[in-house]
Amino acid sequence: MQKDPRNQTQNLLAARQQCYPLPFYLHLCRCFEVFKVIHKLVDSQEDILMVATDVIKEFAADNVKYLELRSTPRAEKDTGLTKKNYVEAVIKAIQQCKDEGVDIDVRFLVAIDRRNGTEVAMETVKLAEEFMLSSGGLVVGIDLSGDPTVGRGRDLLPALEKARNSGLKLSLHMSEVPSQREESELLLNLPPDRIGHGTFLHPEMGGSQSLVDRVVDLYITNLLLLVDLGE
Numbered sequence: 001m002q003k004d005p006r007n008q009t010q011n012l013l014a015a016r017q018q019c020y021p022l023p024f025y026l027h028l029c030r031c032f033e034v035f036k037v038i039h040k041l042v043d044s045q046e047d048i049l050m051v052a053t054d055v056i057k058e059f060a061a062d063n064v065k066y067l068e069l070r071s072t073p074r075a076e077k078d079t080g081l082t083k084k085n086y087v088e089a090v091i092k093a094i095q096q097c098k099d100e101g102v103d104i105d106v107r108f109l110v111a112i113d114r115r116n117g118t119e120v121a122m123e124t125v126k127l128a129e130e131f132m133l134s135s136g137g138l139v140v141g142i143d144l145s146g147d148p149t150v151g152r153g154r155d156l157l158p159a160l161e162k163a164r165n166s167g168l169k170l171s172l173h174m175s176e177v178p179s180q181r182e183e184s185e186l187l188l189n190l191p192p193d194r195i196g197h198g199t200f201l202h203p204e205m206g207g208s209q210s211l212v213d214r215v216v217d218l219y220i221t222n223l224l225l226l227v228d229l230g231e
């Protein structure tokens, strides 16, 4: 009988959920509270390996052929998890799935949580650079994420620029809440290779036509390049 790839993670969460009940429906601001709960539930290198493996197999079961996983390296004193172990666990999950013949091509974006500021962002980029070189091409970029109402994109620019200069791709969550026009301008200047959400870039949502035009410019140009290359 085929094992449901979701079972391991679901069983673990069900067992530990007795201490941390999870609500079903979440507003944006509440989902960041839930992420904190999930971080308490999933806090060892074994947990990260298990969850990453289940996620990969779940996408493969849905017939996805190319997947970019994003996740924020965390250290947990109680279990001895380090940020380096964390990245290693995700890479191990990708490699093991490949070795088992799971039919999906997976890459990893090491995530910066914007709430942690400039210094941590820089450390994360250094970690990603190290793994970009040692993971045989599995680590391909940086993701900028985290509660959009906390921290300033401006403070993270040096880390993001460093990442881009060393060849890491940039996937940036931006304009997820209103009134971030200036930050969105700065981030679009980098420019990002992918945009996460971007809900409030549109003028009707408090953004501006020039922001929308720049996004269209970025991605239509990419698309034309792809077409030119016959991809």
Ligand SMILES: CNc1ncnc2c1ncn2[C@@H]1O[C@H](COP(=O)(O)O)[C@@H](O)[C@H]1O
Pocket: 028, 031, 032, 035, 036, 070, 071, 072, 073, 111, 113, 144, 145, 146, 147, 148, 173, 176
């Ligand atoms: C809803 N829109 C969103 N906007 C921004 N960041 C988000 C997000 N959804 C998730 N995250 C980011 O992903 C983390 C959880 O996964 P990892 O611990 O990294 O694997 C959250 O803590 C947040 O930083």
